[in-house]
Amino acid sequence: MSTLIKTTPLLRSPFGNSFQDMFERLLGDTPIPGISTSFIPQADVLETEDAYLINLAVPGMQKDLFNLNLEDGVLRISGERKSRHAEQKAGFIREELAYGSFQRSFRLPDDVLADQISAQYTDGLLEVRLPKDTQKNSKLTIPVQ
Numbered sequence: 001m002s003t004l005i006k007t008t009p010l011l012r013s014p015f016g017n018s019f020q021d022m023f024e025r026l027l028g029d030t031p032i033p034g035i036s037t038s039f040i041p042q043a044d045v046l047e048t049e050d051a052y053l054i055n056l057a058v059p060g061m062q063k064d065l066f067n068l069n070l071e072d073g074v075l076r077i078s079g080e081r082k083s084r085h086a087e088q089k090a091g092f093i094r095e096e097l098a099y100g101s102f103q104r105s106f107r108l109p110d111d112v113l114a115d116q117i118s119a120q121y122t123d124g125l126l127e128v129r130l131p132k133d134t135q136k137n138s139k140l141t142i143p144v145q
Contacts, residue, residue, distance in 0.1 A: 039081070039098030045106070052130040054106060059124030060097065066126060068119055070108070075117075077128065078103040111136045 046053040056077060066079040083099040108114075108130065116131045 038100045039102050041102055041104065043104060050132055050134060052109070052112065052132065054128040054130070056104065056126040056128075057124065058102075058121075058126055061121070061124075061126075063121040066119070066121065068117075068128065070114055070117065073108050073110075075106045075108055075128070075130075076103060077106075077126070 041056045041058045043057075044053075044055040046055070054075075054077075058079065058081065061079060061081050065081075066077065069076045069078075078101065080101045081097075081099050083097075111133045113131045113133050117128065119126060119128045121127075
């Protein structure tokens with residue numbers, strides 16, 4: 001059984017919580033508008049008999065704002081969610097949706113058919129399908145002589 005290995009850039013200080021978290025602790029759980037320019041969408045990684053599936057929860061995006069790139073066995077998914085309320089100056093009681101850019105990276109197993117990778121964005125979920133080469137033998141028993 002092959003597995004996908006998630007790699008995400010470290011967004012927090014090695015010495016503790018991020019700068020924004022420090023302010024949020026001081027001010028309760030009220031996010032500070034305008035401080036965060038990035039977010040990390042949650043991902044589910046599934047394996048079926050013939051493919052791997054990566055599902056990213058990214059509601060409120062437009063499908064033309066996603067970028068998917070494969071280089072050296074690493075799939076990078078990036079994009080930008082723009083605030084619909086950027087022009088509004090007042091009226092928010094609480095704003096918890098994260099806006100800005102994101103990037104998620106996944107090291108792919110050797111049995112992925114790179115030229116057949118597909119992506120579809122529906123109802124706030126980006127599904128990336130990574131077909132497997134079912135003919136490729138990823139397990140081998142080597143006899144000792």
